[in-house]
Amino acid sequence: MTANDMKLVVVGAAGRMGQALIRVIHETEGVTLHAAVGREGSAFIGKDAGEIAGVGALGVPVTTDPLQAFLDAEGVLDFTTPATSVTFAGLAAQARIVHVIGTTGCSVEDEEKFRAAARHARVVKSGNMSLGVNLLSVLAEQAAKALPAAGWDVEIVEMHHKHKVDAPSGTALLLGEAAAKGRGIDLASKSVRVRDGHTGPRPGGTIGFATLRGGSVVGDHSVILAGEGELVTLSHSARDRSIFARGAVAAALWARDKKPGFYSMLDVLGLSH
Numbered sequence: 001m002t003a004n005d006m007k008l009v010v011v012g013a014a015g016r017m018g019q020a021l022i023r024v025i026h027e028t029e030g031v032t033l034h035a036a037v038g039r040e041g042s043a044f045i046g047k048d049a050g051e052i053a054g055v056g057a058l059g060v061p062v063t064t065d066p067l068q069a070f071l072d073a074e075g076v077l078d079f080t081t082p083a084t085s086v087t088f089a090g091l092a093a094q095a096r097i098v099h100v101i102g103t104t105g106c107s108v109e110d111e112e113k114f115r116a117a118a119r120h121a122r123v124v125k126s127g128n129m130s131l132g133v134n135l136l137s138v139l140a141e142q143a144a145k146a147l148p149a150a151g152w153d154v155e156i157v158e159m160h161h162k163h164k165v166d167a168p169s170g171t172a173l174l175l176g177e178a179a180a181k182g183r184g185i186d187l188a189s190k191s192v193r194v195r196d197g198h199t200g201p202r203p204g205g206t207i208g209f210a211t212l213r214g215g216s217v218v219g220d221h222s223v224i225l226a227g228e229g230e231l232v233t234l235s236h237s238a239r240d241r242s243i244f245a246r247g248a249v250a251a252a253l254w255a256r257d258k259k260p261g262f263y264s265m266l267d268v269l270g271l272s273h
């Protein structure tokens with residue numbers, strides 16, 4: 001640890017992503033775990049964050065006081081729940097720090113609150129923090145643009161572990177947005193998120209979503225472009241949560257010297273256009 005290390009807070013510290021973040025911070029030069037925050041009433045409060053994450057004691061107990069944790073910090077890494085991330089966005093804006101938000105399943109109203117907080121904080125938000133998925137989104141946009149909507153239908157398939165609570169996944173929606181951008185259409189009015197019963201034929205120009213849940217799958221996504229007599233499939237398979245955690249830490253370091261604003265992982269990775 002050096003004096004110039006970026007001081008990071010992990011919220012949702014005992015969660016699947018919280019633990020992955022603590023491990024990645026521990027092994028990454030230039031960052032240090034400043035504080036760890038858990039949910040009021042959680043059995044992990046008071047326990048050492050490093051012990052929970054399996055890297056040995058770090059001298060950082062999990063607390064329930066985000067405001068205190070944010071005061072002296074430079075960034076917060078947040079993979080929790082939509083309501084929790086909205087609350088933390090307000091606190092990160094008050095503290096004028098970097099807020100990296102990986103939480104998915106957020107509503108349009110939640111997104112408006114994140115954008116409001118970004119007037120004071122540097123917010124980096126993405127449904128997927130991995131390099132591979134962000135590259136995939138660029139490829140999906142290009143493919144959707146190159147293959148005409150009249151002959152090529154776009155379908156997005158995702159599979160995740162049985163504990164996941166939101167659907168479609170944040171990544172599936174991110175990929176859908178990319179394909180919609182390529183097609184020059186509005187995803188919200190052109191997406192088909194559920195099919196059941198007598199659906200009738202597929203409406204042309206739509207983007208369909210299919211969701212699978214089971215076992216311990218970290219996160220698999222495919223963008224399928226289905227034409228007459230041929231299929232193009234672009235896919236990504238996450239094997240380890242460290243890919244998201246490494247992306248989140250890179251996002252915090254990238255945002256450290258940026259102006260307040262709302263940024264995406266495409267900005268962090270230099271893939272935005």
Ligand SMILES: NC(=O)C1=CN([C@@H]2O[C@H](COP(=O)(O)OP(=O)(O)OC[C@H]3O[C@@H](n4cnc5c(N)ncnc54)[C@H](OP(=O)(O)O)[C@@H]3O)[C@@H](O)[C@H]2O)C=CC1
Nearest residue numbers: 012014015016017038039079080102103104127128129244
């Ligand atoms: N953008 C990306 O790259 C990725 C995004 N995600 C998203 O991140 C989110 C979390 O995923 P995952 O780690 O698997 O989920 P978990 O349920 O394992 O972790 C969430 C953690 O947040 C804690 N939490 C809930 N409310 C609060 C609160 N008010 N204060 C502090 N902590 C709180 C939970 O505590 P408790 O268990 O006690 O309720 C839990 O420890 C999901 O939305 C998921 O989709 C996941 C992976 C990658």
Ligand SMILES: O=C(O)C1=N[C@H](C(=O)O)C[C@H](O)C1
Nearest residue numbers: 104127164169170171218219
């Ligand atoms: O809940 C998860 O686990 C994941 N959530 C994100 C999503 O909703 O896309 C990212 C990743 O696929 C894992």
